[in-house]
Amino acid sequence: MKGKIADGEARDRLIIWIRRRMEEFGISIEALSASIEHDKAHPPLYRDARGHEWNGLGDMPDWLLAARNAGVNPDFFRIETAPDVITPSEIQSATTQLIDRRQLDLFDAA
The missing domain is CATH 1.10.287 (Helix Hairpins)
Known part of the structure; x- marks a missing residue:
């Protein structure tokens, strides 16, 4: 070594x-x-592609101010917040929506 x-x-x-x-x-x-x-x-509320973040407190940072002045809505950079708790019924509902029932026969054992 x-x-x-x-x-x-x-x-x-x-x-x-x-x-x-x-x-x-x-x-x-x-x-x-x-x-x-x-x-x-105070988790970040906004994030750009370079990883700059802002939690909404204090003055708007330069990167977000420049984007806004260029005509970009600051909400474009808003971070989607995930729910704190996901219930089993919400998981089941989401899973059911993702399944294409037409393809279920492809996975059946012959």
């Missing part, structure tokens, strides 16, 4: 690098934890 970094070593190096950047920018563990909790409480 000469010249290659083992997974454990790569992980350790990454942790050291992250800790140094946190120290460099004055980011505490508490601030990082609070930011993660905030992101969980």
